Amino acid sequence: MVAKHTACTLYPQVLPPELAIRLFETMLNEAEKWDRNRFWLFERAVESPHKSSFYVRDMSIVAGYGGEDDISDLEWKEAAHYWTQFGAADPNPFPKLMEEACMLLEDVVNVEMRKRKQFDLEWGGNRRWIANVAASNCYEGAKENVGFHSDGLTYLGPYPTIASLSLGVSRIFRLREVISKSEEALRKPRSFNIPLAHNSLLIMHPPTQEVFKHAIIPQTVIDTFRYRASPNSPFTTSASLNDDPDSQLRSSTCRINITFRFFRPDYRPSTIPRCKCGEATILRPDMRGKRDKGGRLDRYWWACQAGKKVENEGKDCGMWKEMDARAEGRGPFMGDLAMKEGVTRPADNT
Numbered sequence: 213m214v215a216k217h218t219a220c221t222l223y224p225q226v227l228p229p230e231l232a233i234r235l236f237e238t239m240l241n242e243a244e245k246w247d248r249n250r251f252w253l254f255e256r257a258v259e260s261p262h263k264s265s266f267y268v269r270d271m272s273i274v275a276g277y278g279g280e281d282d283i284s285d286l287e288w289k290e291a292a293h294y295w296t297q298f299g300a301a302d303p304n305p306f307p308k309l310m311e312e313a314c315m316l317l318e319d320v321v322n323v324e325m326r327k328r329k330q331f332d333l334e335w336g337g338n339r340r341w342i343a344n345v346a347a348s349n350c351y352e353g354a355k356e357n358v359g360f361h362s363d364g365l366t367y368l369g370p371y372p373t374i375a376s377l378s379l380g381v382s383r384i385f386r387l388r389e390v391i392s393k394s395e396e397a398l399r400k401p402r403s404f405n406i407p408l409a410h411n412s413l414l415i416m417h418p419p420t421q422e423v424f425k426h427a428i429i430p431q432t433v434i435d436t437f438r439y440r441a442s443p444n445s446p447f448t449t450s451a452s453l454n455d456d457p458d459s460q461l462r463s464s465t466c467r468i469n470i471t472f473r474f475f476r477p478d479y480r481p482s483t484i485p486r487c488k489c490g491e492a493t494i495l496r497p498d499m500r501g502k503r504d505k506g507g508r509l510d511r512y513w514w515a516c517q518a519g520k521k522v523e524n525e526g527k528d529c530g531m532w533k534e535m536d537a538r539a540e541g542r543g544p545f546m547g548d549l550a551m552k553e554g555v556t557r558p559a560d561n562t
């Protein structure tokens with residue numbers, strides 16, 4: 213259903229169950245140190261209605277990844293700074309279990325990607341999709357949420373693939389189409405509610421970020437997540453885990469989400485245009501502009517995002533510049549590979 217009507221694929225059970233529980237408990241423990249992002253919205257400072265954090269993978273241990281595009285620590289700090297809406301700059305390393313999960317998920321993502329249409333502006337530098345960063349969110353109870361947005365493309369580049377793992381309580385992920393201005397008079401945007409249960413993987417293929425917004429909506433009720441603690445749980449002491457099987461039962465009303473992403477070397481922080489405020493700009497797709505039937509957009513913009521910074525109280529320099537990927541020296545793109553190898557891709561026919 214999901215794969216048919218949206219640009220996403222849903223795997224209801226993706227990791228070995230024991231790993232999913234151990235990772236859930238690890239991330240719950242990590243989340244105790246996380247913050248809520250603060251930013252400026254509609255004339256006031258607001259706090260994000262959930263906690264989140266940003267992780268950078270040690271690429272030197274990833275088999276088959278040359279590391280020649282090594283992005284410096286300083287650049288990762290900058291990426292983390294913008295992820296947290298100008299907050300804490302120090303990214304965290306992947307915890308061991310996140311690394312274990314990531315390797316398994318990459319295999320699943322690569323199988324699914326082969327079934328999907330590719331876009332010319334997709335990254336063409338690696339044969340396999342890999343993740344080099346992860347953003348993690350923690351939603352406590354039924355009301356914590358994230359509002360409608362599409363993921364900033366600044367470091368992901370156009371047409372990214374994002375793998376989103378859900379752990380703990382099941383919550384509703386809502387996808388809402390953004391239709392172009394020319395279509396507005398003809399039809400209404402469609403919405404899809406996708407319940408994301410424990411240990412499910414949602415792969416957001418391209419052009420999800422270009423033609424949909426997504427949200428985790430507040431709910432009136434949720435089902436408590438009940439599970440059996442793992443012997444290595446950070447919350448388990450030898451006193452709390454005894455021979456009585458009921459002593460291992462736990463319940464939680466939290467949901468942990470981990471989105472595994474690939475930050476492209478050709479969109480690394482040092483290549484991002486700066487605005488007059490001195491901040492890195494944000495890359496936005498022209499979601500309401502012209503596009504073809506397959507969701508290929510006409511243009512992307514670099515836009516000032518400094519107005520979101522609480523201290524700036526909504527003031528920004530208004531910079532707005534069209535992206536010219538070739539003139540900016542970006543790539544290699546999927547489109548270049550297709551030409552080199554003489555491959556006709558579905559994207560070429562739309």
Ligand SMILES: O=C(O)CCC(=O)C(=O)O
Nearest residue numbers: 347349363376428469471
């Ligand atoms: O929690 C989720 O499933 C979505 C999180 C999200 O949209 C994001 O981190 O950008």
Ligand SMILES: [Fe+2]
Nearest residue numbers: 361362363426
């Ligand atoms: Fe998102």
